[in-house]
Amino acid sequence: MFREVINTISPYIPGKPISEVKRELGLEKVIKLASNENPLGPSQNVKKALMQNLDELGIYPDGNCTELKLKLSKKLGVKPSQILIGAGSDEITQFIAAVFINPGDNAIMAKPSFPRYETVTKVMGGVPIELPLKDFTHDLQAFYDNINEKTKVIWICNPNNPTGTIVTRKELYEFIKSVPSHIAVVVDQAYKEYIDDPEYPDALEWLNEFGNLIVLQTFSKIYGLAALRVGYAIASEDIIEKLNRVRPPFNVNHLAQIAASVALDDEEHIKKAKELNKKSLEFFYKSFEQMGLPYIKSYGNFVMVDVKKDAVEVFKKLLLKGIIVRPGDIFEMPTYLRVTTGLESDNMGFIMALKEVL
Ligand SMILES: Cc1ncc(COP(=O)(O)O)c(C=O)c1O
Incomplete structure (x- = not known):
């Protein structure tokens, strides 16, 4: 009844929702530092715009996301026809696999990296070629060495989730230049805005x-x-036109389009989020150093710390204290936790709880 490949695909494991932890453990206050979100949420301008745009919920959204694409095209200096909007960039990973991967084709990616690259490849009957990180970052030499006639897509997560490491300008440029032009190279820059380096x-x-x-x-x-x-x-334009063929007609809802358009003008808010993240990472680094815990320096809004114990056990104990993080077993880094930067008080709460648990 089911396609054989379906048995080889594990469902995505999301960070535990706050409501679930509250309900399961009877806790009133829960801090979630598990899914690399911005603890400030969107700006007041975005919230206001959402409230002012509730009258068109009865009609379908603009399937082309015309206004959002126009704003993005101005900001990024590309044509609107070079942009495709998805219900999260996650959805676009599916479109990419659908457009490029035939059964038996290969897609190269790092391990551990964002797990969706593997899943979307398998769904199309493709073979993920997962190459271990070197010094916690992409080993682009190994990527190059694994390119063959079956390779259709190469995924580069920069900075890499979960390790927070980057491939540098020269490395990436030389690598892309070396890839045959019929192979799609995807550079996932989900955390780009946090980086100044x-x-x-x-x-x-x-x-x-x-x-x-x-x-x-x-x-x-x-x-x-x-x-x-x-x-x-x-x-x-050619690639975007092909991706657009597999996109559901109304994949991005009306409120999402409005919020994103307004958020693009939120320079002050973005600056604030970036500064908060920088401070939070510094606080985490200092705390881990005091505790004698090795960590991986991160370019994102999260950091991996080696708790030198079974991270699942530490994760469970933190959960009992109302703190949600990610245990590294899902990334095959069993003594690491991945922690998202939060509000100052959340960060302190996490460090205090971690000290108690360890
Ligand atoms: C590297 C990376 N790419 C993509 C995504 C998905 O983001 P979106 O919410 O846009 O689907 C994430 C989310 O955690 C991520 O870490």
Whole structure:
């Protein structure tokens, strides 16, 4: 009855929802630092715009996301026809697999990395070629060495979720240049807006040079709109036109489109979120150092810390104290926790709880 491949696919394990933990454990206050969201959420401007736009809920949204694409095109310096909007960038990973992967084709990706690359490949009957990280980051030499006639898509998560590491400008540029032009190279930049480091490459700069490049970005992270589900791909007009063929007609809802359009103008709010993240990471680093716990320096809004014990056990004990994080077993890093940066009080709450648990 079921396709054979379905038995090989594990369902995505999301961070535990706050409501579930409250209900299960009878807790009143729960801190979630598990899904790399922005603890500030969206700006007041976004909330106001949402309230003012409740009158058109009875009609279908603009399936083309015309206004949002126009705003993005101005901001990014690309044509609207080079943009595709998805219900989260996650949805676009499915479109990419659907457009490029035939049964038996290969897609190269790092392990651990964002798990959806593997799933969407398998769903299409493709074979994920998962290459271990080197020094916690993508081993692009190994990527290159594994390219063959079956390779159709290469996924690069920059910075990488869950490790927070980056591939640098020169490395990435040289790598993309070395990839045959019939293979799609996807650079997932979900956390790009958090980064100031000049070594970090914004792959958008190379769009004109590489017709096989697809850049993924999202409103779920620094823009604080994870609940509304908006992400986007930027690529050549040809690739976008093909991705558009497999996109459901009304995949991005009306309120999500409005929120994302308004959020793009939220420069002050974004700056605030970025500063908060920087401070939070510094606080985490200092605390981990005091506790003698190794950690991986992160370019995102999350950090992996080695608790030197079974992380699932530590995760469970933290949960009893109302703190939700991610245990590293799902990333095959069994003594690590991945912790998202939160509000100052949440960060302190986490560190205090971690000290008690350890
Ligand atoms: C690297 C990466 N890509 C994509 C996503 C999905 O984001 P979205 O909410 O836009 O689907 C995430 C979410 O955690 C992520 O970490």
